[in-house]
Amino acid sequence: MELRDVHVRLPARGGPAFRRSVVHALTGADLAIAPGETVGVVGESGCGKSTLAKVLIGLQKPTSGTVLFEGSDLGSLPRKERAARLGASVGMVFQDPSTALNRRLTVHSVLRDPLDVHRRGTPAERDERVRELMALVGLPPSAAAALPGQLSGGQRQRVAIARALMLEPSLLVADEPTSALDVSVRAQILNLLLDLKDRLGLSMVFVSHDIQTVRRMSDRVVTMYLGRIVEDVPAAALADTRHPYTRALLSATPSLLDPMEPIRLEGPVPSAVHPPSGCPFRTRCWRATDACGEAMPPFTPASEPGHLFRCLHPITDTDTGAGSAVLQEKTP
Ligand SMILES: Nc1ncnc2c1ncn2[C@@H]1O[C@H](COP(=O)(O)OP(=O)(O)OP(=O)(O)O)[C@@H](O)[C@H]1O
Numbered sequence: 001m002e003l004r005d006v007h008v009r010l011p012a013r014g015g016p017a018f019r020r021s022v023v024h025a026l027t028g029a030d031l032a033i034a035p036g037e038t039v040g041v042v043g044e045s046g047c048g049k050s051t052l053a054k055v056l057i058g059l060q061k062p063t064s065g066t067v068l069f070e071g072s073d074l075g076s077l078p079r080k081e082r083a084a085r086l087g088a089s090v091g092m093v094f095q096d097p098s099t100a101l102n103r104r105l106t107v108h109s110v111l112r113d114p115l116d117v118h119r120r121g122t123p124a125e126r127d128e129r130v131r132e133l134m135a136l137v138g139l140p141p142s143a144a145a146a147l148p149g150q151l152s153g154g155q156r157q158r159v160a161i162a163r164a165l166m167l168e169p170s171l172l173v174a175d176e177p178t179s180a181l182d183v184s185v186r187a188q189i190l191n192l193l194l195d196l197k198d199r200l201g202l203s204m205v206f207v208s209h210d211i212q213t214v215r216r217m218s219d220r221v222v223t224m225y226l227g228r229i230v231e232d233v234p235a236a237a238l239a240d241t242r243h244p245y246t247r248a249l250l251s252a253t254p255s256l257l258d259p260m261e262p263i264r265l266e267g268p269v270p271s272a273v274h275p276p277s278g279c280p281f282r283t284r285c286w287r288a289t290d291a292c293g294e295a296m297p298p299f300t301p302a303s304e305p306g307h308l309f310r311c312l313h314p315i316t317d318t319d320t321g322a323g324s325a326v327l328q329e330k331t332p
Pocket of ligand 1: 025049
């Protein structure tokens, strides 16, 4: 899957003051997901993570830009064909399994539904596939007759994952798949996703606001800020982030891998209706200069292969060990 310069602009929600205003939900997104790769997407609430996920599964049509999937330009396909193509090849796991699953259908019916809709196999083969997928995600056969409301949150998310895999997709998009779950079952669901990805050779896009979870789950981490991708870094090189925003996110959830002083970002996230000129992060960035307001910097390669960032004043090697050095540079 590849996005090239994808923009999504939506009519703003809100009172009369927002009439005819436009939200810049996604601005110039460039992203390629290779077969078998997991790309993690991280950023604060409202930065466009879900919009990006919806573009990937075809739920959100880009305002402009190109979406390529397995070599074809999806924009050039008629709507029905596009939906059929993505519906079978891209699976989606949503944040809250309680609302994502039809409460009136048994687990067996929920799981068989995609096979019925896409007319896959004979009725007996469909039932067999349901049993197979339930076993794969660790659900007991007895759960087949249950309604989603009779299951625990973790079991419901297992059902949602099984449903997303029913049509053997090559790409799984998981949007905050554990944030509605109890802390005790989060690790089980994350481990299940990692296991399934390996066993089935899936590509995965894993969306979360928690950078440490994203780091654990992903081969690459993409940081978003106010509708823009600002950094794309191999997970193993995350400690060497060059973008101040990724650095601030990392410092907010310290880990033993890279202990650092917390960086407190000042001021609110600007409105996506009126994003700042140039780099959108400049209004909260302690390294920003007037030049940052002129234009969004292009992607710049860092020393690690595959590491790209968009910043005029990137974190340098001498900054990376100590967050306090970064803080001391803060200017009003
Ligand atoms: N249907 C919509 N109509 C208008 N604006 C929208 C709509 N959906 C999202 N937005 C706006 O688009 C921007 C990006 O939203 P999006 O949901 O993609 O962000 P997010 O990073 O996934 O946030 P969260 O983590 O809170 O879900 C936000 O400013 C949001 O308010």
